[in-house]
Amino acid sequence: xxxxxxxxxxxxxxxxxxxxxxxxxxxxxxxxxxxxxxxxxxxxxxxxxxxxxxxxxxxxxxxxxxxxxxxxxxxxxxxxxxxxxxxxxxxxxxxxxxxxxxxxxxxxxxxxxxxxxxxxxxxxxxxxxxxxxxxxxxxxxxxxxxxxxxxxxxxxxxxxxxxxxxxxxxxxxxxxxxxxxxxxxxxxxxxxxxxxxxxxxxxxxxxxxxxxxxxxxxxxxxxxxxxxxxxxxxxxxxxxxxxxxxxxxxxxxxxxxxxxxxxxxxxxxxxxxxxxxxxxxxxxxxxxxxxxxxxxxxxxxxxxxxxxxxxxxxxxxxxxxxxxxxxxxxxxxxxxxxxxxxxxxxxxxxxxxxxxxxxxxxxxxxxxxxxxxxxxxxxxxxxxxxxxxxxxxxxxxxxxxxxxxxxxxxxxxxxxxxxxxxxxxxxxxxxxxxxxxxxxxxxxxxxxxxxxxxxxxxxxxx
Amino acid sequence: xxxxxxxxxxxxxxxxxxxxxxxxxxxxxxxxxxxxxxxxxxxxxxxxxxxxxxxxxxxxxxxxxxxxxxxxxxxxxxxxxxxxxxxxxxxxxxxxxxxxxxxxxxxxxxxxxxxxxxxxxxxxxxxxxxxxxxxxxxxxxxxxxxxxxxxxxxxxxxxxxxxxxxxxxxxxxxxxxxxxxxxxxxxxxxxxxxxxxxxxxxxxxxxxxxxxxxxxxxxxxxxxxxxxxxxxxxxxxxxxxxxxxxxxxxxxxxxxxxxxxxxxxxxxxxxxxxxxxxxxxxxxxxxxxxxxxxxxxxxxxxxxxxxxxxxxxxxxxxxxxxxxxxxxxxxxxxxxxxxxxxxxxxxxxxxxxxxxxxxxxxxxxxxxxxxxxxxxxxxxxxxxxxxxxxxxxxxxxxxxxxxxxxxxxxxxxxxxxxxxxxxxxxxxxxxx
Numbered sequence: 026x027x028x029x030x031x032x033x034x035x036x037x038x039x040x041x042x043x044x045x046x047x048x049x050x051x052x053x054x055x056x057x058x059x060x061x062x063x064x065x066x067x068x069x070x071x072x073x074x075x076x077x078x079x080x081x082x083x084x085x086x087x088x089x090x091x092x093x094x095x096x097x098x099x100x101x102x103x104x105x106x107x108x109x110x111x112x113x114x115x116x117x118x119x120x121x122x123x124x125x126x127x128x129x130x131x132x133x134x135x136x137x138x139x140x141x142x143x144x145x146x147x148x149x150x151x152x153x154x155x156x157x158x159x160x161x162x163x164x165x166x167x168x169x170x171x172x173x174x175x176x177x178x179x180x181x182x183x184x185x186x187x188x189x190x191x192x193x194x195x196x197x198x199x200x201x202x203x204x205x206x207x208x209x210x211x212x213x214x215x216x217x218x219x220x221x222x223x224x225x226x227x228x229x230x231x232x233x234x235x236x237x238x239x240x241x242x243x244x245x246x247x248x249x250x251x252x253x254x255x256x257x258x259x260x261x262x263x264x265x266x267x268x269x270x271x272x273x274x275x276x277x278x279x280x281x282x283x284x285x286x287x288x289x290x291x292x293x294x295x296x297x298x299x300x301x302x303x304x305x306x307x308x309x310x311x312x313x314x315x316x317x318x319x320x321x322x323x324x325x326x327x328x329x330x331x332x333x334x335x336x337x338x339x340x341x342x343x344x345x346x347x348x349x350x351x352x353x354x355x356x357x358x359x360x361x362x363x364x365x366x367x368x369x370x371x372x373x374x375x376x377x378x379x380x381x382x383x384x385x386x387x388x389x390x391x392x393x394x395x396x397x398x399x400x401x402x403x404x405x406x407x408x409x410x411x412x413x414x415x416x417x418x419x420x421x422x423x424x425x426x427x428x429x430x431x432x433x434x435x436x437x438x439x440x441x442x443x444x445x446x447x448x449x450x451x452x453x454x455x456x457x458x459x460x461x462x463x464x465x466x467x468x469x470x471x472x473x474x475x476x477x478x479x480x481x482x483x484x485x486x487x
Numbered sequence: 488x489x490x491x492x493x494x495x496x497x498x499x500x501x502x503x504x505x506x507x508x509x510x511x512x513x514x515x516x517x518x519x520x521x522x523x524x525x526x527x528x529x530x531x532x533x534x535x536x537x538x539x540x541x542x543x544x545x546x547x548x549x550x551x552x553x554x555x556x557x558x559x560x561x562x563x564x565x566x567x568x569x570x571x572x573x574x575x576x577x578x579x580x581x582x583x584x585x586x587x588x589x590x591x592x593x594x595x596x597x598x599x600x601x602x603x604x605x606x607x608x609x610x611x612x613x614x615x616x617x618x619x620x621x622x623x624x625x626x627x628x629x630x631x632x633x634x635x636x637x638x639x640x641x642x643x644x645x646x647x648x649x650x651x652x653x654x655x656x657x658x659x660x661x662x663x664x665x666x667x668x669x670x671x672x673x674x675x676x677x678x679x680x681x682x683x684x685x686x687x688x689x690x691x692x693x694x695x696x697x698x699x700x701x702x703x704x705x706x707x708x709x710x711x712x713x714x715x716x717x718x719x720x721x722x723x724x725x726x727x728x729x730x731x732x733x734x735x736x737x738x739x740x741x742x743x744x745x746x747x748x749x750x751x752x753x754x755x756x757x758x759x760x761x762x763x764x765x766x767x768x769x770x771x772x773x774x775x776x777x778x779x780x781x782x783x784x785x786x787x788x789x790x791x792x793x794x795x796x797x798x799x800x801x802x803x804x805x806x807x808x809x810x811x812x813x814x815x816x817x818x819x820x821x822x823x824x825x826x827x828x829x830x831x832x833x834x835x836x837x838x839x840x841x842x843x844x845x846x847x848x849x850x851x852x853x854x855x856x857x858x859x860x861x862x863x864x865x866x867x868x869x870x871x872x873x874x875x876x877x878x879x880x881x882x883x884x885x886x887x888x889x890x891x892x893x894x895x896x897x898x899x900x901x902x903x904x905x906x907x908x909x910x911x912x913x914x915x916x917x918x919x
Contacts, residue, residue, distance in 0.1 A: 094767045189815040193729060199721035200730070203742040203789070206782045210753055213760030276523045283520025300527045305901060306534070307843025309872040310894050313879045317887060318537055348530045355527070377502070379509055381516035402748065409750025411846035412872075416879060436752050436846070443759065444849055461756040465749065472748040 028090060031160060035086070035167055039079040042171045046074025049178045065185035073184045076191055077174030082167040089159045097151045104147055106140055124148050214465060217458030224452045225253045230459060232256065236422035236433075238442060238453045253456055255463065257422040261339065261432030265414060266407035268343025268428055269350055274400060276347075277354025284355070285362045286384055297359075304352035312416030315345035320417055327429060335431040337419035343428065346413050350403050357402065361395030361479075362388060394478050401475035405468040411436040435460050538898075542891025548680035548693065549640040550632035551606060551669060553585040557618065557625045568622050578611035578618075579603075582633065590665060601662055607634040609694040632678060637692040637885035642666060643675060646884065657884070683892065687858045688874065692885035695878070697893050699860040703773055703853070703868030704842060710777025710864055711784060711841050716834050718781070719788030720823075723830070726789075727796040728818045747786035754783045755850025763851060770852035771867040779847045784837035791833020795826040828915030835908040839901050845872040871897045 050070035054062045063070075098121060102110060109120060120141075127145035178184070222230070233254020280300065284293050320341035327334030334340075365388050373383040389396075419431030420441060442457040559566065562576040586602050587593065593602050610633035618624055638657050641647045643666070653660050669675040686696025722743075730736040758779035762768045768775050799822050807817040848854075853869050854877065861868035869877070871893060878890040 091766055098767075185813065189813060192815055193725075196721045196725035196729060199718045200725045200739050202718055202782075203722065203739055203746060203785065206746060206757070206785070207742045209761050210749065210757045213757050213765075214753070217760060276526055279520050279523030280527050283517070283524050287517055287520055288524070296524055296528065299531060300524070302531050303527070305839065305843075305905060307845065307872050307897065307901070309843070309845045309875050309879075310534070310538070310898070313875060313890060313894065314534055314537065316879060351527050351530070379513040381513045382509070384516070405748060406750075409752065411750070411752045412876065415846075415849075416876065436750070439752055439756070440846070440849055443756075444854055458756060458760070461753055465753050468748065468750055469745060472745060476744065 027156060028086075031086065031163060032083075035079060035082055035163070038164075038167050038171065039075040042078035042174065043068075043071035043075040045071075045171070045175055046178055047071035049074075049175060050180070050184075053178070054180050063180050064183050065188075069184040069188050070178045070182070072188045073182075074171060074174035074178065076188065077177075078167050078171040080191075081170050082163045085166055086159065086163045089155075089163070093155050093159075097148065097155060100151055101144055101148050105144055109140070128152070210465060214458045214462040217455050218462045221452060221455035221459045224455070229253065230255055234424060236438070238438070238456055253452065253459075255435075255460070257424040258433060258435050258438055258460070260424055260426075261418070261422065262408055262434040262436075264339050264426060264428065264432055265343045265346060265418065265434060266404055268340060269346035269407045270400070270404065272344055272347025273350035273354050273403060277351045278358050278396065280351070281355040281358035281362060282384055285359050286380065286388075300355060301352050303348065304356075306349075308349065308410060308412040309416070311345050311349050312412040312414075315341050315413055315417035319345055332429060334429045335419065337417065337431040338429050339418065339432045340428040342414050342417040345417065346407055346410055349410070349413065350407060353403050353406065354399060357399030358392070358396050361392040361399065364395070365391045394481065398475040398477075398479035401471050401478070405471035405475070408471075409436065409464060409468050411440060415440050435464050439464075538891045538894050541888060542893075542895045544644045544646075544677075545683055545888045545892030546680055547644075547677040548682070549635040549643040549675060550678050551635050551639075552630060552674040552676075553582065553606070553610075553633050554588070554628065554630050555581055555585050555614065555633075556628045557581065557614075558584075559626050562618060562625050563622075568625075570619065573619055573622065574615065576615070576618075578614040579608070581614055582606050582610045598661065601659060602665070605636055605639050605662065605665065607636050607693045608691060609634050609689075632676075634682075634693050635675065637883060639666060639675075640693055641885055641888075643670075643677065644888075646888070683889070684896075687860050688856060688869070688877075689858065690856075692881075692883050692889055695886070695889055697871065697874060697896060699857060700869050700871045700874035700893070701896070702860050703776075703857075704870040706773035706861060706864045706868065707776040707780065707848075707870055708838055708842060710774055711780045712834070712838060714777065714781040715784050715788055715837065719785050719834070719837075720792050720830055722785070722789050723792030723796055724818060724823070727793050728822065729814070743786050743789055746782075747790065750846075751783055751844055752846040752850065754779050755847030757782070758847060758851045769865060769867070771855050771857070771869070772865050773861065773868050773870075774864040775851050776848050776853055776868075776870065777864070779851060780841040780844060783844065783847065784841045787837040787840060788830075788834050791836065792826070792830040795829025795833065796822065798829060799825045825917070828911055832908045832912050835904050835911070839904040839908075842870075842904070843872055843897065843901060845876055848873055849876075871900075 047067045047070055050063055050067045051057060051060065054060065060067060101121065101124060102117070105120075109117070112120065124141060124144045125148065127141060128149045230253050233252060234256050235252035235254045236257050237252045280296075284297055288296065320336055320338065323338060323341050323344075324334045324336050369387055369391060370383055373387040374380070378386070414434045414437050418437055419433050420437065421431065422433050422438075423430055425432060439457045439460050442453055442460075558581065561580050562578075563569075563572055565572065583603050586606065587599075590602060593599055613631070613633060617629075635643070638647070639662075642649070642658050642663070647656060647658060649656075649663060658666075666675065682694065683696045684701075685698040686694065687699035689695040722739075726736060726739065730739075758775060762775050762778055763770060803821050803825065804817050807821045808814070812820065848870060853873050855867060855869065856877070857867050857869050859866075875890055875893050875897065878886045878893065
């Protein structure tokens with residue numbers, strides 16, 4: 026990790042620059058006594074010099090590291106024999122991988138030819154040159170920056186304002202990361218999806234009733250023509266989400282009502298955090314619980330009743346997902362119920378309604394928009410949930426409404442299509458990105474609607 | 488003439504007529520509520536009991552007491568004590584000899600294979616390590632506790648029913664008799680399994696450990712923390728303290744709120760498409776995992792940090808500005824230190840989320856089977872939740888025990904982090 030060392034050296038240089046800048050500002054006004062003649066405190070001159078020393082150098086280093094592998098790759102490819110260069114991109118990628126592995130002394134797939142060894146040596150040489158060059162450029166840039174910053178220090182120089190504007194721009198930069206993330210998500214799934222829709226028509230994807238992403242390896246292979254109809258996946262996702270909601274909404278809502286309207290302060294203080302433990306348990310744990318405890322339990326009991334239950338039934342995955350969502354519903358409903366003004370409760374109780382009548386006829390109608398918003402958020406979460414269904418739901422896409430059968434979901438398919446080695450131009454892998462795009466859009470719409478509903482409702486009582 | 492009183496139905500009578508029914512309904516409603524809470528708590532208890540009852544035994548390992556003779560002609564026939572020879576020697580043969588002397592009556596290939604199968608293949612590694620660190624042992628005898636095979640382990644731990652018919656049990660009657668002999672002599676017992684906590688993954692359940700996954704999680708979390716804490720705090724500072732209210736900041740805010748609700752697997756797709764395919768970063772590396780988890784936990788940290796900044800009263804800012812501090816000085820010298828405990832609490836909760844996250848890491852290839860313990864953020868690694876996922880898929884019965892135990896360790900870390908967050912909040916929370 027020689028880049029780490031380089032960064033450490035840079036940090037050392039920045040510390041030195043800080044000292045130098047601070048000392049220079051003090052010396053220019055004749056020692057600590059003259060500090061009031063400076064425009065800014067001495068430490069700001071130090072920071073200013075350190076920024077000049079470190080910022081350009083770090084930026085260049087960052088660019089260098091992110092561009093270097095691509096440039097070296099192109100150079101190595103340019104040096105390969107004509108026959109190899111003419112290979113299709115996927116195979117060329119494998120050759121490059123082998124060369125890199127050879128250069129790093131790892132295991133190589135297949136025979137090592139003389140050309141490969143030459144290319145590996147070339148690759149190694151280029152890497153070393155690139156690293157040496159980056160060290161020289163970065164360090165000289167740091168020293169140059171140091172001297173520029175040091176020279177700029179003078180008693181009338183407005184160092185504090187400069188440093189503060191740099192800080193402000195750093196903060197602005199950090200705050201744009203959220204936008205870049207959204208942009209990155211949209212662009213990355215969009216590009217791959219567009220490539221997918223070039224191979225599979227969008228109508229067939231959205232309205233097809235068959236999903237079997239296996240592509241034929243040979244022309245004459247049977248039963249693997251590859252069908253990309255998303256309807257069965259959505260039916261499965263919605264079935265599992267529906268079961269989850271049937272579990273989570275009554276339990277979550279009733280426990281929120283009980284805890285906020287009936288329970289004593291001590292019971293509430295204990296029960297609420299205990300219930301919220303459910304929200305903190307990782308989803309992989311729920312998946313394990315669903316696959317190894319709940320699913321066999323349901324299967325065995327179904328067999329006792331004479332029912333034919335799949336061991337990857339939608340019921341098991343949905344039940345456990347429902348348990349996971351209970352705290353989500355209960356804490357959101359709790360918030361909304363508490364936001365209903367006390368005067369409405371008092372009025373209802375005052376005209377003689379019982380407590381439960383107050384809850385059912387006054388509080389719940391008043392809190393309904395908020396509760397619906399919360400349920401929508403929970404649905405979006407159930408649709409996007411991955412680990413429980415990967416571990417407990419099936420892989421084959423059945424178009425069925427029977428909760429005892431095995432169904433598959435969008436997230437399960439994304440995981441199965443993308444885990445393991447994959448090439449990036451088959452519709453099989455690209456389909457995962459198209460599914461991701463669809464998932465992103467659906468959850469986005471659900472969230473926007475839910476947040477809108479919740480916010481509108483909150484304003485009504487404030 | 489007075490009207491008969493029966494015709495006059497007073498309101499109170501109508502109320503009284505249905506009152507009993509209404510009170511019954513009230514009680515029923517109340518009971519439903521209590522039942523819902525109890526059901527929820529029951530689920531919590533059920534999950535914990537289920538996992539602990541399956542997993543506690545993985546912290547112990549069945550070992551067999553064997554009398555090992557470090558024979559010179561097996562380990563180092565030339566007598567040169569060359570490390571290469573010592574390392575390549577057939578230590579399994581030593582274990583086999585010890586087993587044969589223990590049961591001299593065993594004849595025939597099949598029977599012998601069953602006998603050798605009682606001891607884990609890891610026993611040979613134990614012997615090799617001993618000899619490598621102390622070549623003086625060669626030629627001597629030693630009585631050692633060596634790990635048993637996972638089926639024997641399950642039998643001794645009572646996870647295999649001894650009374651079941653032979654055809655339904657993974658252990659043959661013959662082997663069961665041998666184990667019972669060993670038990671009678673006290674030469675087989677359960678001992679604390681340090682290897683489970685420190686070792687790497689393995690295909691053999693009795694050798695598999697979570698050490699590699701814990702280190703992978705540690706590196707991933709360090710990367711996540713180093714990236715997400717500064718970026719999250721900086722974003723919160725900008726939005727709360729500096730930003731003007733305009734379309735741009737609205738856009739940023741909408742984005743943050745939406746990112747908080749994007750399914751985690753979509754972040755995995757982003758990591759795969761951008762970090763791995765576009766920037767060419769290595770697969771399975773904690774660095775990439777940490778970057779993906781950073782994007783995922785940023786909204787949590789930003790939202791918590793903004794809440795912490797909002798809680799600092801304006802009088803602090805006004806006082807600082809009043810005595811001539813600049814806006815930046817006010818924020819960094821006065822507001823930020825006061826908001827720091829709240830920000831740290833939010834960060835710890837975000838880290839706990841990141842620690843338990845699995846799905847996006849599957850997308851960027853952290854599911855590989857990795858035996859070596861990673862030594863840095865660029866080495867291929869896996870993390871605890873992914874290790875749990877991998878083990879849960881393994882068919883061997885003994886892996887179920889390992890999975891549950893790994894879950895116990897993961898939950899232990901999560902509980903610890905949350906407790907720290909709660910203590911931090913209790914300790915430094917200020918009411919203004």
